[in-house]
Amino acid sequence: MASSRGQSRARTTGSxxxxxxxxxxxxxxxxxxxxxRGRFSAVRLILVAMLLAAxxxxxxxxxxxxxxxxxxxxxxxxxxxxxxxxxxSIVDRNGAKLAFSVEVRxxxxxxxxxxxxxxxxxxxxxxxxxxxxxxxxxxxxYIAAKVPNQLTEQQxxxxxHKQASFTYLEHNVEPSVAADIVKNxxxxxxxxxxxxxxxxxxxxxxxxxxxNWRSDDPDVSKHNLHGLVGLEQxxxxxxxxxxxxxxxxxxxxxxxxxxxxxxxxxxxxxPGSDLELTIDSDLQYEVQRQLADYVQQSHAKGGxxxxxDAKTSEVYALANNTSFDPNDQSTWTSEDLANPAVTTPFxxxxxxxxxxxxGAIDYGIATPESTIQVPGLLQVADKTVHDxxxxxxxxxxxxxxFAKSSNIGTLLLAQKIGEERYADLLKKFGLGQRTGVGLPxxxxxxxxxxxxxxxxxxxxxxxxxxxxxxVLQMAGLYQTIANDGVRVEPRIVKAKVNPDGTTVPExxxxxxxxxxxxxxxxxxxxxxxxxxxGKGLQKGTAPTAAVEGYQISGKTGxxxxxxxxxxxxxxxxxNITFAGILPADHPRFVVGIRLDAPDTTLPxxxxxAPLFHSIASYLTQRYQIPLSDGPSPEVPLxxx
Numbered sequence: 001m002a003s004s005r006g007q008s009r010a011r012t013t014g015s016x017x018x019x020x021x022x023x024x025x026x027x028x029x030x031x032x033x034x035x036x037r038g039r040f041s042a043v044r045l046i047l048v049a050m051l052l053a054a055x056x057x058x059x060x061x062x063x064x065x066x067x068x069x070x071x072x073x074x075x076x077x078x079x080x081x082x083x084x085x086x087x088x089s090i091v092d093r094n095g096a097k098l099a100f101s102v103e104v105r106x107x108x109x110x111x112x113x114x115x116x117x118x119x120x121x122x123x124x125x126x127x128x129x130x131x132x133x134x135x136x137x138x139x140x141x142y143i144a145a146k147v148p149n150q151l152t153e154q155q156x157x158x159x160x161h162k163q164a165s166f167t168y169l170e171h172n173v174e175p176s177v178a179a180d181i182v183k184n185x186x187x188x189x190x191x192x193x194x195x196x197x198x199x200x201x202x203x204x205x206x207x208x209x210x211x212n213w214r215s216d217d218p219d220v221s222k223h224n225l226h227g228l229v230g231l232e233q234x235x236x237x238x239x240x241x242x243x244x245x246x247x248x249x250x251x252x253x254x255x256x257x258x259x260x261x262x263x264x265x266x267x268x269x270x271p272g273s274d275l276e277l278t279i280d281s282d283l284q285y286e287v288q289r290q291l292a293d294y295v296q297q298s299h300a301k302g303g304x305x306x307x308x309d310a311k312t313s314e315v316y317a318l319a320n321n322t323s324f325d326p327n328d329q330s331t332w333t334s335e336d337l338a339n340p341a342v343t344t345p346f347x348x349x350x351x352x353x354x355x356x357x358x359g360a361i362d363y364g365i366a367t368p369e370s371t372i373q374v375p376g377l378l379q380v381a382d383k384t385v386h387d388x389x390x391x392x393x394x395x396x397x398x399x400x401x402f403a404k405s406s407n408i409g410t411l412l413l414a415q416k417i418g419e420e421r422y423a424d425l426l427k428k429f430g431l432g433q434r435t436g437v438g439l440p441x442x443x444x445x446x447x448x449x450x451x452x453x454x455x456x457x458x459x460x461x462x463x464x465x466x467x468x469x470x471v472l473q474m475a476g477l478y479q480t481i482a483n484d485g486v487r488v489e490p491r492i493v494k495a496k497v498n499p500d501g502t503t504v505p506e507x508x509x510x511x512x513x514x515x516x517x518x519x520x521x522x523x524x525x526x527x528x529x530x531x532x533x534g535k536g537l538q539k540g541t542a543p544t545a546a547v548e549g550y551q552i553s554g555k556t557g558x559x560x561x562x563x564x565x566x567x568x569x570x571x572x573x574x575n576i577t578f579a580g581i582l583p584a585d586h587p588r589f590v591v592g593i594r595l596d597a598p599d600t601t602l603p604x605x606x607x608x609a610p611l612f613h614s615i616a617s618y619l620t621q622r623y624q625i626p627l628s629d630g631p632s633p634e635v636p637l638x639x640x
Contacts, residue, residue: 078249080266084194085241087225088272090208090232092281093316093494098208099232099326101194101225104171105178107143108189112165117187136160139185143170146177196225196232202323204284206339207277207439207492209233210326229337231493234440235275238496244269273504274497278314283307286618287317290611291593295321298598298605300576304341304471305594305615308479310587313488313509315437318342318472342437345445345468346594349559350405351577352464354477357402357526359417359425362519366398366413368526371639374401374409380459385411388558400637403529403540405556407463414462422462423450428514429477430487431469436509437490445469464559465569471577475592478554478579481527482587485520487512527553528584528632531609537638542609545580547616551628554580556607561597573597578608582616583628589619 090099118132140156147170151159159167169188172195173181182188196211209230224243227233245266287305295303300321307317324336338344360366375393378385387406401409414422426432432447446468448457460466472490480487489509496504531552533543541556557577563570576595581587591612598605619625 078247081246081248082224083244083246083267083269084192084224085243085269086271087194087196087211087241088239088274088497088499090239090275090277092204092277092279092284093314094280095276096281098200098204098277098281099196099198099211101196103175104193104195105173105175106171106191106193107169107173107178107181108167108191109160109169109187110166110189111160111162114187135185135187139181139188142184143181146181147173194225196326198326200281200285201325201327203281203288204277204279205230205323205326206320206337206341207231207279207284207318208326209440210324210329211236211239212329230339230440231275231277231438234438235493238275239272241272241499242270271499273499275493276495276497276503278309278316278492278494279318280316280622283618283622284317284319287615288319288323290614290618291319292321294604294608294611294614295595295598298576298595298602300595300598300605302340302596303594304344305611306341306472306475306592307615307619308475308490308590308592310479310482310581310590311488313476313479313483313490314494315472315490315492316589318492339439339441341471342435342439343441343443343470345443345470345473346575346596347465347468347559347561348474348577348594349464349557349575350407350410351474351477351555351557351579352467352469353402353405353410353462354481354523354527354555354579355422355425355429356410356414356417356462357398358481358515358519358523359422360398360413361522361526362515363417363421365416368397368399368522368635370398371395372398372401372409372412374406374412376408378408378411380411381455383456383459385459385463395639397636397639399526399529399635402527402555403532403637404537405541410462411459414458419450419453419458422458423453425514426461426467428487428512429480430489430512431467431473431477435472435476435490437472438493438506442472443470445473464557471592471594474577474579474594475590478581478592479590480514481520481524481553482581482590483520484517485513485515487514524553524581524584524587527555527581529635529637530554530556532632532634532637534634534637537640538634538636540637542578542607542612544607545578545609545612545616547582547613547620549627550582550616550620550625551584551630551632552580552582552616553584554578554609554612556609558600572600574600576600576605576608578612580612580616582619583625584632585628586626588623588625589616591615591619 087101089097091097115132118135122128122131140153140160143156144153150170156169159169178190182190207230209227209232211225211227211232224240227236247266287307291303291305303321305319306315308315318341320339320341322336324332373393374396376391385407387408396406396409426447432445434442434444457466476487476490488511491506491509493506495506498504528551530540530542531546532540545554546552559575560569561573561575563573574597576598577593579592582589593608593611595608600606604610
């Protein structure tokens with residue numbers, strides 16, 4: 001029994017141990033499972049937090065920052081550039097173009113971006129032959145062949161290898177040629193530009209001026225032409241127009257290489273207005289040519305000439321002996337760019353005697369036929385005045401005083417006019433005042449203020465010394481007499497033609513009634529004697545000015561220049577002048593000429609009358625001016 005119970009306890013004890021062990025393992029398992037579940041929950045919480053954070057960021061990006069981020073991205077790849085405005089043309093009075101613009105292209109390259117792209121490509125493609133040097137060498141060769149007569153292949157290579165992040169390669173490339181180049185080398189940038197062309201070269205260049213790209217202009221990136229000199233500069237606001245604006249996408253954001261097809265106009269460009277001038281380009285060419293030749297023949301330092309309409313004072317031609325080619329900026333000099341016909345005054349000499357002639361007739365002091373005793377010398381204060389030739393006391397007619405250009409006779413008449421009335425005449429004739437012709441840099445000349453006149457001043461002014469004027473002002477004196485005593489301010493721009501085709505005339509020029517019509521006609525007829533080719537003492541100073549079949553009225557002049565060495569009047573440097581009216585009986589044109597210090601020992605240097613004859617002869621043919629009613633009557637100049 002005992003054994004049976006012992007065995008039973010043993011079985012019970014073993015079973016209990018097994019049961020305990022099993023319970024112990026079960027508890028451990030439960031404890032392990034609980035730890036795993038805790039760790040899983042922690043991970044799950046972290047993931048949920050991360051997802052929530054990402055969701056919040058996504059909402060923030062998509063809802064609250066979307067506009068700003070989109071704009072930032074757009075800024076990285078989009079740029080706003082100018083659309084060049086078409087610059088207005090400049091045409092002469094007959095519509096012939098003196099300046100106009102054509103559309104061209106400029107080629108450029110972002111060297112920094114090109115280097116980077118080539119380096120990146122080489123790194124990804126070891127052993128490639130498509131390197132920076134190879135690519136630019138091919139481009140240089142291709143461009144040089146496509147755009148001859150500009151940069152050479154070597155010059156282009158030098159540009160590709162210059163130490164800069166960006167460079168222009170070529171300007172003024174035809175659009176079709178530029179498109180072909182970019183088709184083969186997509187990394188070359190293209191910009192629209194305008195090329196200013198002057199088909200006449202130096203024709204009227206001192207008037208028209210020039211427009212080009214200004215390298216010193218901070219707005220050069222706007223691709224607009226700027227007026228540099230002349231009317232191109234003075235009327236730049238009218239000619240330039242208003243640039244438009246375009247939004248474009250660029251490769252790699254800042255490469256300045258526009259992606260084709262991405263252009264979006266924001267604002268259209270407004271073309272500039274055209275300018276219609278009063279000049280006749282054919283006449284301008286002829287006057288420029290004849291003047292330059294005459295200056296050369298006379299060994300003068302320079303010369304100017306102007307042709308005015310006798311009634312309207314419109315400038316038909318205005319020339320200097322030097323000019324420049326606006327198509328080739330490399331040839332320009334400061335002297336060539338100047339326009340001394342309006343900027344450089346001079347002492348005119350005897351052409352100014354027409355003021356005294358007008359006063360003498362208008363104030364009833366003399367008639368063309370009345371006589372006056374003219375001595376060989378005249379004392380004015382501490383100055384002794386004499387004529388260009390030696391003579392004793394002679395009896396001159398009033399016409400003879402001016403036809404023979406007697407200084408003494410002129411001063412005797414001026415003294416009868418009086419200083420106050422003479423000063424008033426100078427003002428009415430417009431001397432000492434800008435004409436308002438509409439050209440840059442115009443000089444007013446110099447007339448001493450009445451309060452500053454000394455005892456000898458009135459011994460100088462009537463004979464054209466001690467005051468200065470431009471050749472345009474000088475011609476204006478004779479325009480007044482040609483126009484029945486009415487001085488009209490000269491004009492060189494006739495009208496502005498807006499882009500819509502409407503014509504806006506320039507403001508009407510001011511006019512001044514200097515003297516009455518009868519006085520002007522009397523003076524005009526009297527001054528015909530200057531070209532009289534009588535015998536002996538009955539010959540005027542300018543018979544070489546005469547034009548067969550036409551009456552000519554005018555005046556010669558020889559004004560002493562200031563000697564730069566002693567600052568006194570020179571005995572060998574002169575302004576040789578002539579101003580004339582064509583025809584005298586029915587005035588159509590006025591011509592003014594000045595030669596700067598010619599060799600007066602030469603026949604062509606002694607007088608400008610032959611040049612007037614040549615220009616006047618051309619005028620009669622070009623404008624088919626009717627012949628005069630008859631030849632100028634010969635009148636007595638010196639009564640013996």
